[in-house]
Amino acid sequence: MIDPTNNDEIIVKAKEFFREVIGENHIKNTKKLSNINNFNVNPFLNKYLANFLTGNDSPESIAKALIYPRVLGTSITTSFGSNLQKFINTTLEGYGSTTSGIDIEFIDKIDNRKKYCQIKAGPQTINYDDVTTIENHFKKAINLGRTNGVPIANMDCVVGVFYGEQNELSQFYKTINQNYTVLIGKEFWFHLTGDEDFYNKITDAIGEIANEFDGRDLLELTTKELAKKLKEIDTLE
Template structure:
């Protein structure tokens, strides 16, 4: 496959002036742009039209960061999520890890497996913990810590701001605080975020920086807008909150990148089969339940 004009520019086979000349030759209007020949996506091309040469550097940087993000994301899931999930599952072979409920434990065992034997009770307890609260807590806690690291390529030097980037939709530089999910902030976080943004606005006035209200944003790693908690909705009254696909599209210029993140974890997930581990833990817990005559 022949290199695109953008490939040739990246590889320094043509200059920027030569690139712009080629761009002018391959389109007459927006509807006739040959993006395959040009080597830019629709959103990348729109940014290029607004920013010129600066946009090309942003696009090169964004493409590089996308590959880094995918690799960091996989590494994070293997080493933090999957490994902690395994360790937390091993702990569950002991009764002391559970707050038993004599009114419900038999019911849940019967509901799941049709009897209230020690093994059925153990299975109901283990499944509920390992496939529910345990993995969800591990994911939420660790992802918030990881958000800044996974996007370190966009790290900001501005106090109270996690990352800065050129928005591929509106071409404006964004000053962004990163959050993990649609329910991962509390009432106190709303004030903290607002205070940080007020500080940035004051700094912008002092230094004559062109930073508008819509340039101070909250970026949420995963989820959909309809899932945003009331705390985020309070923030949205003053500042934009971009979540999931919308956030990643603005950051990378790739409308399918959010799906790529999901696919990357699907790939990692295929490496794990926890049936043997679960059976071992269930059997050990069942022994304790039997001995305790619960």
């Protein structure tokens, strides 16, 4: 278990997580894209998007138009979101919570109060139903504290958002922020670690992991395999 007072350990664990979980899953999910069944092929848009991207609508261009948005957008974003709990359990294990519905507990380095925190990925990653769920978790934590003689104020119930800025928060986060506390990006990591520059340090450290991954060959191979299947379909029609 990491020492929650040692910020360097958080950096090391975060790099391990991105290398071994996010990076490896990204590769695995990219390989799957050689299978045409992983796409809802839209005959109205595919050729347009291919021409927009490459200037022609060859099977290779259509394959690129299908694959690139997945690899550079939805695939890696979904992978991070779905593995967020792993990040909490590995990178932030020293802050683990035994309170139902609470991801981590920590002593706020700014006001020195204990915080009961739910972790979210980014400023647009919750929906309408999540608001009620999060607020119910906080109410239960406050009631449990009252039962056990542990005073927990609304200000001690926190949503910690890994990245982004306050002005990027969705209306759903703003609704929660009316009664509780939403800390996002640099602000969240500052309250967690006491290092005002920690957000930049951890994002820079994770950026170093990018140098270990070069997906050009994999992208080229996956594109060729998908293009081959697109040609076969075109031949059958």
